[in-house]
Amino acid sequence: MPEQVIFGMEVFLNGLMAGVLYALVALGFVLIYKASGIFNYAQGVMALFSAMTLVGMMNGQVPFSHLINAVFGTDIHHFGWHLPALIGILLTMAIMVLLAWLVQKIIFKHLVNQEPIILFMATIGLAYFMEGFGDLMWGGEIKKLDVGIPQGINLWIDEATYNIFDYGFFIDNLDIFATIVAAILVLALVAFSQYTKQGRAMRAVADDHQAALSVGVSLNFIWVMVWSLAGFVALVAGIMWGTKSGVQFSLSLIALKALPVLMLGGFTSIPGAIVGGLIIGVGEKMFEFLVGPLIGGATENWFAYVLALLFLVFRPQGLFGEKIIERV
């Protein structure tokens, strides 16, 4: 087999893995969008914030230490303990739930019945606020996140492919782990929304706010729950990306990458988020591999958006989205 094809296969596989990570972020968007019609731009920043909180708590960092030091002239940094990963994750989850409650209480309660675009802009504001808040709380430097996920080249795949093609594929253990986690997460979310009482209530709210209200579903509770769920998905995504490339500002930019994923898959569909993520992941890696060298490289920055843009012109609701019907 020619080398180019084998390389191409490796790139394809890596693209699939990257796509899973995009899909993970996109999932959080879909959850909130379905239940409340809010397009949550802050999802990426939520991932960043949760990863930062996790790192900070595991290292026993004092929150706002820079600010406290600047105001009172003290010099405190750490409590001096190290939490195990599991407890850190649980505590972070608690904070994300608190955050969800606050967001609902302070912001979106007052914006009910506003136009979607106003809500969207409010989430941009929220994203900025949380970015500053997270940095202020835990410091703006790049942090290392290690919760014990296996990393590095997967030797088994390397060996197996070496025996077949004479060339070992480089697949990161972390990516495989992320794929498994994403699969479990999706199954869990689908099961939750199909078979539990709260999940059904969530779908009812997504379908029709007023009808749901009239049969006794508490909108407030559902929205807080949905934001918490999105916070949980953000935490998972934050852990994966944080382990992969360090907890840093660029983490919040993956939210932007999730947007074309959503447009491709359709805003309202969980399978759409997964398929869209895979298409974007594979597409941009393959494009970079095949066409990138001809036109100067680094096409990953824009390929996803342009693909989504072209796609939307032909199918405005995305692959799996509900058909947009306009009534006057």
Added chain:
Amino acid sequence: MLYREAGDFKTTYKEDNQTFPIKFDRYRYYFVLIVAFLIIPFWINDYWVNAIFLPFLIYSIAAIGLNILVGYCGQVSLGTGGFMAVGAYAVYKLMTAFPDVSIMIHVVLAGAITACVGVLFGLPSLRIKGFYLAVATLAAQFFLVWIFNRVPWFYNYSASGQINAPERTFFGVPVTGANADSWATYLFCLIILTVCGIVARNLTRGSIGRKWMAIRDMDIAAEIIGVNPLSAKLSAFAVSSFFIGISGALFFGVYLGAVEVGEAFGINKSFLVLFMIIIGGLGSIFGSFAGAAFLVLLPVLLKNLFVAGLGWQPDLATHLEFMIVGGLIILFLVVEPHGIAQLWRLAKEKLRLWPFPY
């Protein structure tokens, strides 16, 4: 007492239709123009021009442009940074290719080129709406920045990949390059801003502006009463990109002088201008000015307060600035979705009745 329609008799249609129907407003407007053109240039120094006036003037142009698209026509765009980059690179290519032509012509041409690019990226708006469109404009943002980074022709094959503004003159006075005096750069931007402001104001209250607003309020209904969505949307994209292109050209040529595209015209620039019009007021020319002034002044104030005043580290102040800006956006959307302009409008309504409200 002074702020009254009473006693200000309009005897012609022209007077009746003027921009500032109230005498006090009119005088205030002339007063601002006189101060801006005849007093400030004699008084400012380099610090004031570079820290406050130039960014304010240039961002105001960009904000007016974006406000036409978002506030008047209802098409949300996140590609402002990319379009500003088009303006900057267009003016750079023109400046280096035709060194003898006046810089003013170059700036206007750069705006025209940006308008063409804007129309191109506005085409999908005929099919897709709302935040689907917002995401589609992100494609413009990333693609344009990438192309200016990767195609050497745009930066004249310079080794660093940067573009540097050479010295160009306007009526014999240098306004770009290292030798430009601060008053000259200030006046140059002010002239352009004034013209842009007047043009935008009159466009938005004329028939084309009404078409934009009809599309914004409900595009299907607008179509039924005879507004052509194709021409209305694309003209909004064109006019908006024209202004944004001009502001990009000034931002590069007059203000920064040297630009690295990813840094100067990244996605953050898009958000900054969007925030300006949200805080200032969607669908208001005055709001564009107010929002630009607010977001230019806020970081300067915070820096002076925290870094110079309290001796904090600059990065702490930056983080706090992020929080405050984000918080303000939310606050404005919750409390006053029409921004500073609406507060101003309310104040004027109150003033009209003052001191006898009933």
